[in-house]
Amino acid sequence: MASVETRNLTKVFRRGQPGAVNGVSLVTREGEFMVFLGPSGSGKTTLLRMIAGLEEPTSGEVLIGDRVVTGLAPRERRIAMVFQSYALYPHLSVYRNIAFPLRAQGMPRESRRAKVEWATGLLAIGHLLERKPRELSGGERQRVALARAIVREPSVFLLDEPLSNLDAKLRTSAREELIHFHRRVQTTTIYVTHDQVEAMAMGDRVVVLDRGSVRQVGTPREVYDDPADTFVAGFLGSPPMNIVDADEVFVGFRPEHFLPEALVPEPRVRLPFLIDTIEYLGSERVLLGHLGAPRFGRKRAVSRLSSTLPEEFSPGTEALFAVAESRLKFFDRRTERRCAARSVAWE
Amino acid sequence: MGMKAQRALAGALLAPAVLYILALVGLPLALAFVYSLGDVRVGSTGYRFVGLENFRSVLSSPTFRAAVGHSVIFTASVQAIVLVGGNALALALRRRFRGRGAVRFLILMPWVAPISLGAIGWKWILDSIYSVINWLLVRVHLVNRFDPPMWLGDPTLAMLSVIVVHSWRLLPFATVILLAGLTSIPPDILEAAAVDGAGFWRTHFEITLPMMRPIINVAVLFGVIFTFTDMTVVYVLTRGGPYDSTQVLPSLAFFTGVLGSDLAAGAAISVFLVPILAIVAWRMLRVAARAEVV
Numbered sequence: 001m002a003s004v005e006t007r008n009l010t011k012v013f014r015r016g017q018p019g020a021v022n023g024v025s026l027v028t029r030e031g032e033f034m035v036f037l038g039p040s041g042s043g044k045t046t047l048l049r050m051i052a053g054l055e056e057p058t059s060g061e062v063l064i065g066d067r068v069v070t071g072l073a074p075r076e077r078r079i080a081m082v083f084q085s086y087a088l089y090p091h092l093s094v095y096r097n098i099a100f101p102l103r104a105q106g107m108p109r110e111s112r113r114a115k116v117e118w119a120t121g122l123l124a125i126g127h128l129l130e131r132k133p134r135e136l137s138g139g140e141r142q143r144v145a146l147a148r149a150i151v152r153e154p155s156v157f158l159l160d161e162p163l164s165n166l167d168a169k170l171r172t173s174a175r176e177e178l179i180h181f182h183r184r185v186q187t188t189t190i191y192v193t194h195d196q197v198e199a200m201a202m203g204d205r206v207v208v209l210d211r212g213s214v215r216q217v218g219t220p221r222e223v224y225d226d227p228a229d230t231f232v233a234g235f236l237g238s239p240p241m242n243i244v245d246a247d248e249v250f251v252g253f254r255p256e257h258f259l260p261e262a263l264v265p266e267p268r269v270r271l272p273f274l275i276d277t278i279e280y281l282g283s284e285r286v287l288l289g290h291l292g293a294p295r296f297g298r299k300r301a302v303s304r305l306s307s308t309l310p311e312e313f314s315p316g317t318e319a320l321f322a323v324a325e326s327r328l329k330f331f332d333r334r335t336e337r338r339c340a341a342r343s344v345a346w347e
Numbered sequence: 348m349g350m351k352a353q354r355a356l357a358g359a360l361l362a363p364a365v366l367y368i369l370a371l372v373g374l375p376l377a378l379a380f381v382y383s384l385g386d387v388r389v390g391s392t393g394y395r396f397v398g399l400e401n402f403r404s405v406l407s408s409p410t411f412r413a414a415v416g417h418s419v420i421f422t423a424s425v426q427a428i429v430l431v432g433g434n435a436l437a438l439a440l441r442r443r444f445r446g447r448g449a450v451r452f453l454i455l456m457p458w459v460a461p462i463s464l465g466a467i468g469w470k471w472i473l474d475s476i477y478s479v480i481n482w483l484l485v486r487v488h489l490v491n492r493f494d495p496p497m498w499l500g501d502p503t504l505a506m507l508s509v510i511v512v513h514s515w516r517l518l519p520f521a522t523v524i525l526l527a528g529l530t531s532i533p534p535d536i537l538e539a540a541a542v543d544g545a546g547f548w549r550t551h552f553e554i555t556l557p558m559m560r561p562i563i564n565v566a567v568l569f570g571v572i573f574t575f576t577d578m579t580v581v582y583v584l585t586r587g588g589p590y591d592s593t594q595v596l597p598s599l600a601f602f603t604g605v606l607g608s609d610l611a612a613g614a615a616i617s618v619f620l621v622p623i624l625a626i627v628a629w630r631m632l633r634v635a636a637r638a639e640v641v
Binding site: 053081105 | 531535536538539540541542543544545546549553554557558560
């Protein structure tokens with residue numbers, strides 16, 4: 001087991017153009033499940049590929065287990081990677097796919113067999129050993145790729161969107177399996193995804209990336225409840241945080257905290273809400289509309305109400321909503337980063 | 348359009364290709380079979396059926412037996428050289444580097460240039476007096492100035508020369524085919540092999556080559572046909588000599604049938620090519636069919 005560290009890691013693909021990854025410094029804890037989360041083009045996969053040794057950094061260093069591995073070939077890094085496409089060897093049987101890293105190590109046949117049995121037992125794919133990858137379902141392929149990754153007990157796992165090729169239902173169960181699996185093997189894992197639900201559900205900590213830079217590192221709760229800047233606030237949560245312009249600062253509040261006035265404890269700020277549409281999603285209702293007060297210039301806002309609340313609303317009406325003052329997040333106008341709370345006098 | 352009209356149109360559109368094949372491939376082939384069973388000579392007008400007489404005399408001729416051996420050696424050696432060389436070139440050309448386009452173009456040159464021109468160039472390069480290779484070898488004191496190798500005059504060296512020149516000619520074609528096969532391998536798979544700890548040779552022999560197998564089969568089968576039926580290089584460089592030591596089946600058929608006026612014997616010799624080519628063609632169709640499934 002080992003931790004992974006990057007020091008000021010930068011990747012510029014074309015000189016003169018903005019870098020794909022800009023000076024990223026991160027440290028994982030040993031055995032941690034760390035998630036790189038960001039929209040496409042945020043540099044999360046490039047960052048992972050530099051850690052794997054598949055991409056050479058323009059500058060900066062990668063350390064695995066306190067050893068500088070920058071410039072070393074992937075095979076000298078004691079890592080295992082699961083690719084988005086799984087990258088199974090199509091001409092080899094499942095058994096030979098999983099045994100391939102062991103053969104490359106020069107492990108004798110008997111120990112190989114034992115290892116493959118251990119890995120396939122862990123992932124419950126012992127019955128697939130003779131099949132070729134094209135005869136497997138998406139979920140089975142993902143397990144085979146995972147088995148190939150764990151079979152030589154690497155010090156670090158790198159997973160590049162391993163669930164994005166599965167259908168929604170399978171993804172939920174595969175997510176759960178991955179978490180159980182990580183608990184059992186306790187190997188430091190870096191997991192790349194653009195899916196915030198995956199990131200929140202699986203990560204010990206989440207690294208939010210945007211345009212090649214780290215915006216925030218924190219537990220799922222921290223990045224959700226205490227976003228470091230307006231990007232994180234607007235990226236996490238669906239629907240994302242409402243952000244309004246309040247003169248010298250931006251003020252944000254989550255849709256689930258933007259509720260009918262009667263439900264919000266004092267001290268609170270009251271905001272007239274013009275409801276345009278209502279999405280009934282079963283367990284909750286999403287109300288989309290505008291803020292009524294003229295000072296917000298008909299700023300769009302969203303409210304999320306549990307379906308168990310008795311209040312009824314209809315589109316096209318105005319209602320008095322409010323947010324508890326403790327739920328307001330303040331962002332500096334210029335840097336867009338979080339700043340100290342202050343009182344607002346909107347009424 | 349009605350069913351009938353459609354069928355008529357299909358027939359009309361196919362007709363030129365069918366006519367072309369019948370006139371330029373079917374008819375000569377049929378004639379070769381007819382001639383090989385008769386006593387036709389250049390200039391004669393009659394035709395007398397002689398059964399398998401031509402085949403008997405051809406088979407008993409030492410020149411023919413030697414030519415069969417030469418054809419096999421020629422074809423097998425050229426395929427081996429072209430496969431290894433084409434693979435190496437394809438691997439080199441897959442990498443991005445400055446001027447890759449120019450290098451690709453240069454490598455294709457032997458293929459697009461008329462073979463007679465190229466072969467005449469080689470004839471000078473291998474000439475007994477003006478050979479630039481010998482000039483170079485003399486300069487670096489590897490060979491004696493008064494007894495340089497006779498590239499086209501010594502039986503072994505002549506065979507070697509013919510093999511090298513034909514390989515030079517087929518190499519671009521094989522490279523292009525193999526490069527296509529190489530680039531069709533998803534980069535993920537090679538990266539997975541790198542992460543899994545495989546080095547260059549293991550990746551090449553256990554991942555790359557097996558994944559390229561269908562396309563390698565195509566390259567080999569085309570190469571066999573282009574080599575086994577070809578006489579251009581032999582004709583220009585050695586005319587089958589010295590002492591028939593580079594005589595292959597197509598050149599022997601040409602020299603016997605056309606230049607030696609014994610059309611029947613020439614036809615009998617070329618008919619010997621048919622079963623071998625039929626087997627290759629059948630394999631080729633099977634490989635093509637299998638490649639579609641994968």
